[in-house]
Amino acid sequence: MPPDSGVTAHGVRRSFGSVQAVADVDLVAAPGRVTALIGPNGSGKTTLLLMLAGLLAPDAGTISVAGFDPVTRTYQARARTGWMPDVFGTWDSLTAREVLTTVAAAYRISPDDAGRRAAELLDLVHLAELADEPAHVLSRGQKQRLGLARALVHDPEVLLLDEPASGLDPRSRVDLRVLLRRLAATGKTILVSSHVLTELDEMADDAVFISRGRTVAAEAIESAGESRRWRITALHHDVLVAHLAQAGVPYDVEPDGAEGVLVALSDDTEAAALLGDAVRAGVDVVSLAPAGGVLEQKYLALEEERR
Template identity: 65%
Template sequence: MTSSSPGDLAVDGPPPDPDGADDLGVVVRGVRRTFDLVVAVDRMDLRVPPGQVTALVGPNGSGKTTLMLMLAGLLAPDSGTITVAGADPVTRSSAARAAVGWMPDVLGQWETLTCREVLTTFADAYRIPAAQGRARAAELLDEVHLTELADSPARVLSRGQKQRLGLARALVHDPQVLLLDEPASGLDPRSRVDLRVLLRRLAAQGKAVLVSSHVLSELDDLADGAVFVSRGRTVDARTVAEMTLSTRRWQLVALDPDHLRTWLRDHGVAEVADPAAVRPDHVLVELPTPEAAAALLRDLVRDGVPMVSQAPASGALEQVYLGLESERR
């Protein structure tokens, strides 16, 4: 990563892909998009490899949705290049759209159509034979647990049910690339788990999955890597493994918090004062490496401190996100 100033970070464009994986995933190089005088995306770089789930993380107004719309072929960039499954969404729009499953954060719908009709209509739009389209619709309705509502009009669905129908709609043509904008919004806990299992399975099948979400704790369990954006630019990109290795804040819970605090004080381990991060009966410490965290837990147990748990104080993505200087406004 290169930096032009502390508050204006940029990363080098994606390196060449010697294995040709770019032909199955997404590559964005130096993309810019403006709306009148507003710069929504400013020389952004991104890679979404096949076989992985990539998180797109950034605050409101950082350019995430604008980028997603360009990847889906619904907006054209002012400059820079985009390839989706090897196709440019502007110059080869039919090939790019055939490869993409796009799920916006709000399901646009024909309210009089049933859930089944929504899916068969989209199957027809992708020129899937009618019988195959009906079978695919039934399969996907079962996948997203909407079979009981298959012949109900879409207008009666709850917010979470509409999200599940939107996901099924994005999958109707079995795309190589999935673009999901806030897919878990409105989902109940069981449906969130089902979504995570489904997306991991699709990635295991070789699909490239890009997920934009503000719920970073869920992305920790889902994503293989993350791209962080701010003010229209890419400011960081890491694998989840790299982020986990950089975890520094750990939350300790003991049956006797006072005993724990006394032990830490006697052994020169400072407690971090951060009341927004933990409950009063939890103890927050900062450690340089995961190995140091393992050694601390070993010593606590050896000395008879009744430990209940030790874990990162927040998810890996959240720690990286909160540590970005570009987000300190």
């Protein structure tokens, strides 16, 4: 059997008639890490995930999931893949428990093991009290949690998650982050797409940015934050600006009359030094904080460069 090699895609393309949804994507998601797939609406994220899940065949390029090509080795790849689409779809008349045991049967899990696994997963996603309620009574957030449990039924090596936090309440979002980090720690490969970049900041190890169906950047989260914009405010805006100019610190004044000043800093140490210098110079600093998440800033910078 091939060794677990996570998820790779090279030169992947897919068109629907005259519309080229995925034009040229390269991607690597390593075992034991959470990889974020980031891009604007229409960038090809869902189409790419469908190809990785073996539900669409690429027009060109190569894909490997847990060491198998999902086109030529469909069963082997799918047996090792947990797929969670952005919209939960199932038979509404089935109970939450029956949804999981039915999916377990499709993976040839014995009825006794399926029942135990369903109970374990329903407890994991905090749906145990709704185990025997029909799926149609579940809220969108509850259906999302059931969708995650469904993806985990067969204990897959690879998890492909499309907008898993959509519709979740704040507590459930925290639980999701904790769960994904725990699963990654066991060696699973997790590829997650989301528009909520602040969520990804707290759970992802790596990021792949795509735009117009093409990979435009791929890097570790640590390196994505090497140069980060911070917002500094003071009681007297003009005094702050004068200090930064005298100290030779490049800055941008926030638009629309906002009182903050934006500066590019490499890390927390540089931020602390800037704050200390300002205070010693008599600047009444009110706040100094990142102007956004690491991924959000990287994404906005790439979009601006693309334009």
